[in-house]
Amino acid sequence: xxxxxxxxxxxxxxxxxxxxxxxxxxxxxxxxxxxxxxxxxxxxxxxxxxxxxxxxxxxxxxxxxxxxxxxxxxxxxxxxxxxxxxxxxxxxxxxxxxxxxxxxxxxxxxxxxxxxxxxxxxxxxxxxxxxxxxxxxxxxxxxxxxxxxxxxxxxxxxxxxxxxxxxxxxxxxxxxxxxxxxxxxxxxxxxxxxxxxxxxxxxxxxxxxxxxxxxxxxxxxxxxxxxxxxxxxxxxxxxxxxxxxxxxxxxxxxxxxxxxxxxxxxxxxxxxxxxxxxxxxxxxxxxxxxxxxxxxxxxxxxxxxxxxxxxxxxxxxxxxxxxxxxxxxxxxx
Numbered sequence: 134x135x136x137x138x139x140x141x142x143x144x145x146x147x148x149x150x151x152x153x154x155x156x157x158x159x160x161x162x163x164x165x166x167x168x169x170x171x172x173x174x175x176x177x178x179x180x181x182x183x184x185x186x187x188x189x190x191x192x193x194x195x196x197x198x199x200x201x202x203x204x205x206x207x208x209x210x211x212x213x214x215x216x217x218x219x220x221x222x223x224x225x226x227x228x229x230x231x232x233x234x235x236x237x238x239x240x241x242x243x244x245x246x247x248x249x250x251x252x253x254x255x256x257x258x259x260x261x262x263x264x265x266x267x268x269x270x271x272x273x274x275x276x277x278x279x280x281x282x283x284x285x286x287x288x289x290x291x292x293x294x295x296x297x298x299x300x301x302x303x304x305x306x307x308x309x310x311x312x313x314x315x316x317x318x319x320x321x322x323x324x325x326x327x328x329x330x331x332x333x334x335x336x337x338x339x340x341x342x343x344x345x346x347x348x349x350x351x352x353x354x355x356x357x358x359x360x361x362x363x364x365x366x367x368x369x370x371x372x373x374x375x376x377x378x379x380x381x382x383x384x385x386x387x388x389x390x391x392x393x394x395x396x397x398x399x400x401x402x403x404x405x406x407x408x409x410x411x412x413x414x415x416x417x418x419x420x421x422x423x424x425x426x427x428x429x430x431x432x433x434x435x436x437x438x439x440x441x442x443x444x445x446x447x448x449x450x451x452x453x454x455x456x457x458x459x460x461x462x463x464x465x466x
Contacts, residue, residue, distance in 0.1 A: 150220035150221075151171055153309075153361065157338060158201065160331060165195065165197050169187055175234075185216040188212065189212055205292050209251045211249055215232075219258075220257045223260050223264065228254055229286050232289055254290070255294065257310055258311045268286065269283045270291050277296030279293070294306055294311070295312045297310075299318050323339060337366075344367050348443070366414060369410065370410050408431065411430055412430055415445075426451070
């Protein structure tokens, strides 16, 4: 599921948004005895499908579990929920056919009764009214949740993230809506209601996804190949910057480390924060760095580090990160 960084080499095709969504669901639900998988074998010997599988162990969803499941999911009687998540596509024949096939093959492989599995097509983008009518999708009991009676796809449910009600249990899903007004509501809800028992990793990946959404359009980030690790690093950097910007000055001076950051022009903080993360992510993406590049980063001021961090979001080559910026002074011999 990098920070100011950018994608890593092994995932250069496109960002796997279903993995980011699954990673956010995984931590709170796993603690509540619900398994979350982002790669699922629908049939032996086949490639794993880009789907999310949520599977409980009890007879019904508990209130604690339902608190992390959006409308439609939390109200299903099925023990297993199969999700096909489309971040950049809208409603179309291929998406429905793929989910219908996955639903059938997974049930057959696992020997599941039909009522044991409920499959959902979840869309970031809102389909047009004529698209909904084409597949006879009609609203169910909750905003943004649809069903259909058409043969072959009648078992499927449709969820439109832009239309979900602004409620706490919908917050996690709404972070992936296409409309800025809606995904911002999701992040506000999650940051405000996050249980203290969740780990820093959850905060970092949530912050990383938020920064991705804020930095550019969905189309720009979709093709960049952001991995979970890269997004988590992005979140760490966002956390560090927020801490430094928001902490009152009197509190900064309570701590020796923070006092040193103030007194030394934030050299220590930068060394542990922006510079370290940028070095790691450049190496991860472009391989071992020339000593001249490492020197530039170690000698850079805060503004330059921030500029390079922004460029890392879209840079395709090492040169694109540093183009136009001055070289450090030549070493003395």
